[in-house]
Amino acid sequence: MDGLRACVHCGICLPQCPTYRVLGEEMDSPRGRVYLMRAAAEDRIGLTPTMARHLDLCLGCRACETACPSGVPFGQLLEATRAQFERRGVTAPTRDSATLRFILETFPHPGRLGPMLHALRMYQWTGVQAVVRGLGLLSPFKKLQTMEALLPTVPLPGAALPELIPARGPRRGRAGLLLGCAQRFFYPDVNADTARLLSAAGYEVVVPRGQECCGALHLHAGRLDEFRAMARRLMPAFADVDVVVVNAAGCGSAMKEYSHWLPDDTARVFSERVQDVSEVLAGCDLPLRARPETVTYHDACHLAHGQKIRAQPRELLRRIPGLTLVDLPDSDLCCGSAGVYNLLEPGMAGQLGRQKVARIRETGARVVTAGNPGCLMQIRQHCRETGLDVEVVHPVTLLARALEGR
Ligand code: SF4
Ligand code: SF4
Numbered sequence: 374m375d376g377l378r379a380c381v382h383c384g385i386c387l388p389q390c391p392t393y394r395v396l397g398e399e400m401d402s403p404r405g406r407v408y409l410m411r412a413a414a415e416d417r418i419g420l421t422p423t424m425a426r427h428l429d430l431c432l433g434c435r436a437c438e439t440a441c442p443s444g445v446p447f448g449q450l451l452e453a454t455r456a457q458f459e460r461r462g463v464t465a466p467t468r469d470s471a472t473l474r475f476i477l478e479t480f481p482h483p484g485r486l487g488p489m490l491h492a493l494r495m496y497q498w499t500g501v502q503a504v505v506r507g508l509g510l511l512s513p514f515k516k517l518q519t520m521e522a523l524l525p526t527v528p529l530p531g532a533a534l535p536e537l538i539p540a541r542g543p544r545r546g547r548a549g550l551l552l553g554c555a556q557r558f559f560y561p562d563v564n565a566d567t568a569r570l571l572s573a574a575g576y577e578v579v580v581p582r583g584q585e586c587c588g589a590l591h592l593h594a595g596r597l598d599e600f601r602a603m604a605r606r607l608m609p610a611f612a613d614v615d616v617v618v619v620n621a622a623g624c625g626s627a628m629k630e631y632s633h634w635l636p637d638d639t640a641r642v643f644s645e646r647v648q649d650v651s652e653v654l655a656g657c658d659l660p661l662r663a664r665p666e667t668v669t670y671h672d673a674c675h676l677a678h679g680q681k682i683r684a685q686p687r688e689l690l691r692r693i694p695g696l697t698l699v700d701l702p703d704s705d706l707c708c709g710s711a712g713v714y715n716l717l718e719p720g721m722a723g724q725l726g727r728q729k730v731a732r733i734r735e736t737g738a739r740v741v742t743a744g745n746p747g748c749l750m751q752i753r754q755h756c757r758e759t760g761l762d763v764e765v766v767h768p769v770t771l772l773a774r775a776l777e778g779r
Contacts, residue, residue, distance in 0.1 A: 376446045377411040386437035391707045392430050400427045403437030410454045425458050426465035432711040433593050435678035455595025469717055476713050481554050481586030490558050494527040519719040523754050531561045538568050538578040545575035549614035553621040554586050555746040566773035567620045567650050574657035581610040589627035593712050604631050608643045620650045622745035626679030655685040660777040665695035669738035672705035673745035686768045693775045702732045710751035726755035742768045
């Protein structure tokens with residue numbers, strides 16, 4: 374309740390809010406949403422489907438937190454309020470509950486996601502995807518079409534990373550690598566590159582077998598009981614490392630907040646050890662060779678706003694000799710990915726995706742980087758659909774390509 378009362382209705386957050394910028398509606402702004410959440414907490418209004426709709430439209434991007442001079446912890450308030458809606462079973466009539474259920478029962482479970490992606494890989498590699506897209510066969514099925522459009526090329530499952538990768542050079546410590554649910558299947562090279570960079574920086578890298586989902590999707594959906602259970606299952610996998618390294622902004626942000634949602638010493642100690650890969654590498658020397666190219670950087674919301682990490686990825690990219698890093702206007706405005714928001718709210722997500730690509734086009738960069746798999750998929754999709762020919766990659770991909778001795 375203190376967080377809700379901290380809002381002084383100044384409106385400074387409004388221009389930073391993507392949904393307010395698009396809709397111009399007070400109740401789809403941070404100030405309006407805080408007003409609704411406070412009124413509900415004080416029993417002045419009930420938890421209604423209309424209020425649920427305003428919260429569903431919120432991306433949870435937390436740009437309002439960055440802007441707010443009063444320190445309103447918007448992300449935590451949103452998640453706590455969504456949990457109340459979940460408990461009471463109140464949803465907006467527009468809520469696509471079937472898609473959300475499918476996502477929560479599939480994406481965080483590697484044993485289910487893997488076989489599904491195998492079928493999708495066949496769909497792509499046999500040329501069926503090209504025919505389906507060319508003929509617009511999915512256009513009568515809007516939701517399916519949205520999900521299909523987002524699908525990146527599903528790579529062949531690479532060899533599993535070794536459970537232990539030794540440090541090269543003077544040893545700095547022992548780093549545990551989170552594989553992530555989307556990252557391990559859609560971007561396994563990002564995990565391999567992260568491990569290689571950490572090893573080159575002097576870390577012995579541990580890749581715990583059987584590590585499960587961090588629970589971020591459940592947290593954002595207000596499924597707090599399931600989120601807490603997932604967090605409790607994940608933490609022991611990283612019991613014997615100095616630092617838990619994460620290369621997916623959404624996962625890292627959630628794992629740093631375990632200490633808020635599970636107020637005990639185990640969670641506090643765990644959260645204190647979680648770091649984004651850019652935080653870890655920024656403190657290390659890396660032997661990098663020249664790669665002349667023009668690159669721009671998109672701030673993933675859960676890095677810039679959720680973890681306050683902006684400087685480290687940029688500083689690392691600037692260390693690559695010959696690389697020119699150009700500013701991306703509105704770099705920290707959400708691209709519309711927001712976890713699985715783009716699957717649930719394709720209209721708003723599409724507008725934000727197209728806006729992001731327009732800003733990227735202005736930079737003239739040939740390469741776009743972002744530290745979150747969801748952003749990579751969303752930006753790639755909208756670049757493809759608007760005919761912008763750029764490479765969209767994680768910053769560690771560029772660093773690993775520049776790593777000497779590769
Ligand atoms: S989290 Fe993002 S979308 Fe939601 S109110 Fe804040 S700025 Fe707006
Ligand atoms: S900036 Fe903070 S205090 Fe001002 S209206 Fe927004 S949430 Fe409230």
